[in-house]
Amino acid sequence: MPTNVYDPPALDKGTLRIIPIGGLGEIGRNMTYFEINGKILIVDCGVLFPEEHQPGVDLILPDFGPIKDRLDDVVGVMLTHGHEDHIGAVPYLLRLRNDIPLIGSGLTLALVEAKLKEHRIKPYSLTVKEGQKEQLGPFDLEFVAVNHSIPDALAVAIKTEAGTVLATGDFKMDQLPLDGRLTDLREFARLGKEGVDLFLVDSTNADVPGFTPLEASIGPVLDQVIARAPRRVIVASFSSHVHRVQQVLDAAHANGRRVAFLGRSMVRNMTIAADLGYLKVPDGVLVEYKKAKDIPDDKIVYMSTGSQGEPMAVLSRMANMDHAIEVGEGDTVILASSQIPGNENAIYRVIDGLTKLGANVVHKGNAKVHVSGHAAAGELLYCYNIIQPRNVLPVHGEYRHLVANAKLAIDTGVPEENTFLAEDGTVMDMRDGHVEVVGQLDIGFVYVDGSSVGEITDADLKDRRILGEEGFISIIVVVEAQTGKVIVGPEIHAKGFAEDDRVFDSVKPKIEQALADAARNGVRDSHALSQIVRRTVGRWVNTSYRRRPMIVPLVIEA
Template sequence: MSHPHPELPAPAALPKGGVRVVALGGLGEVGRNMAVIEHDGQLLVIDCGVLFPEDHHPGVDLILPDFEYIEDRLDDVQAIVLTHGHEDHIGAVPYLLKLKPDIPLVGSMLTLALVEAKLREHKITPYTLGVKEGMREQLGVFDCEFVAVNHSIPDALAVFVRTPGGTILHTGDFKMDQLPLDGRLTDLRAFARLGEEGVDLFMVDSTNAEVPGFTTPEKDIAPAIDKVFRHARRRIIVACFSSHVHRVQQVLDAAEKAGRKVAMVGRSMVRNMTIAADLGYLHVPDGVLVDVKRLDDFADNQVVLICTGSQGEPMAALSRMANRDHRIDVGEGDTVLMASSLIPGNENAVYRVINGLMRLGADVVHKGNARVHVSGHASAGELLYCYNIVKPRNVMPVHGEWRHLVANAELAVQTGVDRDNVVLAEDGVVVDLVDGRATVAGAVPCGYTYVDGSSVGEFDEALLKDRRILRDEGFISVIVVMDAATGKIAAGPEIHARGFAEDDEIFNQVRPKIEQALAEATGKGVADTQQLEKVVRRAVGGWVGGKIRRRPMIIPVVIEA
């Protein structure tokens, strides 16, 4: 379970006329955002994203929301509304549509283009409805109005959901950059108008709620990027998210000024930026962009590479460069610009990549030593503005770890929202809006769904625990052949160990203990090989725990001959 809540019962039936909100991801974590809104027997899904695995998820590719809550009610889902095109908001859409491919997808032009490209890889042709700010769409019983918000990707939207049982304003991810690169402001006039109409529940991005003041405008990092370009001696390698159109635009503009050519590295980067350019969200200066295969035609001081891997993802281009496992051979005098923030949980992976690049002689410029990235999320000052403008009746912080949710809740209280009307919830907690009041009504199962290669949902916590043990504690196999006629050991115990610093000879000490334990068991009439394997496991486990202070995986094999 991701956030089990044994203290909360299963929710009672939704009271007639009420509205139910269940987050299946994104609360208590940064990623796999997904909220389900219910009214009058119908469901509306807002976002459907992925969470990227951390060190304690060995072998896991992606983590999805838990669809169990809605799996038996997919016919009730009127639409999936996507607030913007980041992976933590759209990455799980293919996995949900595999269960029911005709659920309509609703989103802005860029968001839908990015998710459609992803769905093509899964051989799914979706039914889509393109919307933009100012539009209203009736999706079953849900009357949805879309509001422009500023974020680190173009075309982000907040959604205002009107139902007969109450209204909900979901911000999606947003900030209030007053000088955005694309000129598209967060529409505070619309927020104020909706506040006048009445917002019964305000679901607010919490990511930067702990950060005082206001988020730095995107344009303020242009001088830092220009400085990097002026001082770079050889190649410049820029790592950022494959969907960060604004950052790529700044790099293209800086490259044009510096007379450098730009090549994009990585399938997702090339795909997303091609989509952004085709739709007019990315302006590529004439003659600047070249194919990566042509890099050898230019001197090192004329080249810029834009790649993925800013979060230390092991298979991304930058990580492979740091490990010398990429056609781009990073070396002395190269400059690597990591133009992104650290997603919580990725710190160790990112620092490993930075250290690897610096060991190869590269100069690494990152948020810790230069202003080369700004957040896409509203800081505390901006959130206070929003609360004062919207004046919501109830508040439910979303999108963030527990510390972010708590900080956001306190901001709401400071602006005059009654503390009893601020709902702190995690994944799986059911929040009901009845007669204008939001309260916790219970909890539903809401675990992690792991993607492991082609396997989806078949990978459970027990298997993950086994992998952690194999990685951290090692492995011991014990093979014993028992004489079926006499019940005595005919051969073995043969012991094989992996992942131990100690010499194999140390395991000679445990052989007499295994032999003694088996003799005692057979003397009591135990003959079943499975029972004898348990005896071996206990004997070896007790000895290894006491002697070596380890808890390895122990695989006993007892063969009857």
């Protein structure tokens, strides 16, 4: 949370206000706010996945606070690409106003629309292409092709009377991309010459020295592994990574194998990608999962989800022998994917489970079967030198990534005072190519759990952490309202506390004593009596067990 919250001034006509609402200090829930002359443009609207200190949380949304009273002023949401951390919160935004126009490339919008369909929302959308220009109120948008780990990603130049902003979205600069669609440095050069006043740059890999290897370097490895595989091959990757899947299809085809897609999101996304022509399916290579079992083991490749060790996904279920495909001796499993920090233990549990079943498991730890989707430091230096922006705002990254990216900008000659280390909610105003921080909003985490959005507080999560670490002990006492005399109880129950309930026999007399003392002293208030019970049990459990479970006392008056 920001530490120094203060309100920005009213916005003058002709000044552009920029607020990163999400994605700074975190990898996820990317969302940036632009306002000029009373109109608002949003770039991206993604979700963040929870970490282990946010137990039970399904998703974390950007805090829509800064726009929730201004929804009618929003001229559109431009989506740079189709990853969850850039589009995942769109359904939640459209619940607030369902006719906000969405702007994005063909694949991006197809993925958003599939997602919105599940939420029963049909959006107003405008499909755009690189090279195209669109005007949305006071914003003139130009779209530039960028290369990423999903096809059809776009950077966007936002031209306003206050100056030009260029936002990369997520990108890298693969110089031999599978689809030939390069990050368009010639367009970056043109925009740079015309003058980029503020450059918003993907920071994810800014602290990785050198250059991200070619996506195409994975193909020969996949080919070799599949060629040598004696029986079935199961490849797991992200269900939106069309080019990775393309390489699996090609390697399977080259080795005379057919491919079946496994997992709901894999089937859905690849159907979309093939229909729109982003995935080139070699003739006859695909086979429906149901028919795949009739194909000999050495003629099939399963392309599945679950590369992050997600417990409910196909790969975990195979590792737990809870899937129709019974992995065994001679099978080969390839995790052609990254290991997102925090998922390592889950991923290794899956690898060990599959190994134990007899499979040969190939993963990024023992073979070159994954490359990142983000520009490393070397690539970012090219970008800065080609664009020569006046001001730089590193985005998309945890704090260390933003710092590393800022340093790269400064190394290429961007003045330090024009390089902004902001956080979610930092308010920046731009006019005549000059950018200034003018405020800091209080931006919170909005947790989704089940069907509830924004109800969970950090205090609830703290309770969950205590419950999860230590369990709880509940003590119920029914007292006579008039006299404070104990009628029923103390009844003591525990969950997750891990000792036999009989251990509580030794604390019951202490509770009875404490309540009797309280009654004698005229304490009648049930809250005060609860506190007495809590303290008595808390002291006992800490002394006897050196533990601090949650103590839940309930004194009921009858």
